[in-house]
Amino acid sequence: MCDFPQDGKIDQMMKLFAQPWVFGCAVSQVTRLPPPSLKEIAFIGRSNVGKSSFLNSLLNRKRLARTSNTPGCTRSLNFYFPAISLKGDEAPSVSRARKPRQYPVAMVDMPGYGFARAPRIELDTWISLVFEYLRNRKILLEVCLLVDSRFGFTSRDLRTIDLLEQSEIEYLIVLTKLDKIVRSPEDPRVHNLVTDLETQMQSMKWHRGIWATSVSKRWGLDAVRREICTRVVSAFETCDQLSSFRRDM
Numbered sequence: 001m002c003d004f005p006q007d008g009k010i011d012q013m014m015k016l017f018a019q020p021w022v023f024g025c026a027v028s029q030v031t032r033l034p035p036p037s038l039k040e041i042a043f044i045g046r047s048n049v050g051k052s053s054f055l056n057s058l059l060n061r062k063r064l065a066r067t068s069n070t071p072g073c074t075r076s077l078n079f080y081f082p083a084i085s086l087k088g089d090e091a092p093s094v095s096r097a098r099k100p101r102q103y104p105v106a107m108v109d110m111p112g113y114g115f116a117r118a119p120r121i122e123l124d125t126w127i128s129l130v131f132e133y134l135r136n137r138k139i140l141l142e143v144c145l146l147v148d149s150r151f152g153f154t155s156r157d158l159r160t161i162d163l164l165e166q167s168e169i170e171y172l173i174v175l176t177k178l179d180k181i182v183r184s185p186e187d188p189r190v191h192n193l194v195t196d197l198e199t200q201m202q203s204m205k206w207h208r209g210i211w212a213t214s215v216s217k218r219w220g221l222d223a224v225r226r227e228i229c230t231r232v233v234s235a236f237e238t239c240d241q242l243s244s245f246r247r248d249m
């Protein structure tokens with residue numbers, strides 16, 4: 001039996017985002033994926049939608065993942081790990097004096113789709129990499145599908161949603177760049193936009209809601225962090241696993 005309430009576990013898990021994170025590896029072939037030791041959260045969406053920026057902001061880092069004004073910046077699956085691995089091995093950038101801790105998740109930044117200027121062959125390679133990863137990665141816990149607030153769902157976003165539904169993968173929809181359409185997240189247009197997209201998502205079984213965000217204004221980040229933590233907590237079935245995690249933090 002758990003001896004602490006669900007909310008307590010989620011608050012505890014929120015500390016994950018205040019920990020040091022490091023770049024682990026970049027993978028361009030699905031056969032080269034890192035060993036499946038941690039659960040993974042992946043970030044997907046069209047090119048330039050703001051995936052890498054969003055990941056940096058979630059992890060409270062400025063330049064962990066590379067970002068750019070030019071679409072096509074991320075060209076591989078980039079894995080980011082909590083600085084201390086499950087075995088307690090410390091990453092080189094982290095002080096040896098720190099106590100080894102256990103962290104349950106890794107984050108995966110993905111190449112974007114819909115980048116028309118990339119050479120066709122390169123585009124096909126990225127898309128098959130992303131889609132193969134989504135279909136086959138058993139430890140994938142949840143996907144954040146990023147959608148530009150200004151444009152809503154593109155046809156490729158809808159195809160990604162189809163794939164996530166068919167593969168029975170849970171996903172959040174994260175609206176990005178909200179600051180480009182409103183001055184405040186309380187603007188009624190935000191509510192209307194979310195309601196409109198929710199209507200389009202009505203028949204989807206695996207989506208877990210829509211979050212409106214802006215990394216420039218830091219809107220909505222904590223709500224997404226909390227949602228991810230809720231999923232991570234529920235993924236750890238036994239209280240023992242979580243208790244040891246809690247002790248170590």
Ligand SMILES: Nc1nc2c(ncn2[C@@H]2O[C@H](COP(=O)(O)OP(=O)(O)OP(=O)(O)O)[C@@H](O)[C@H]2O)c(=O)[nH]1
Nearest residue numbers: 047048049050051052053067068072073074112215
């Ligand atoms: N105004 C504003 N700009 C943003 C926001 N999020 C990202 N950007 C900008 O959008 C551009 C693209 O961001 P990236 O994070 O590189 O986008 P990406 O989806 O990772 O792009 P690819 O790696 O090419 O697929 C950068 O110039 C960011 O500064 C936001 O919330 N508001």
Ligand SMILES: [Mg+2]
Nearest residue numbers: 051052073074
């Ligand atoms: Mg990127």
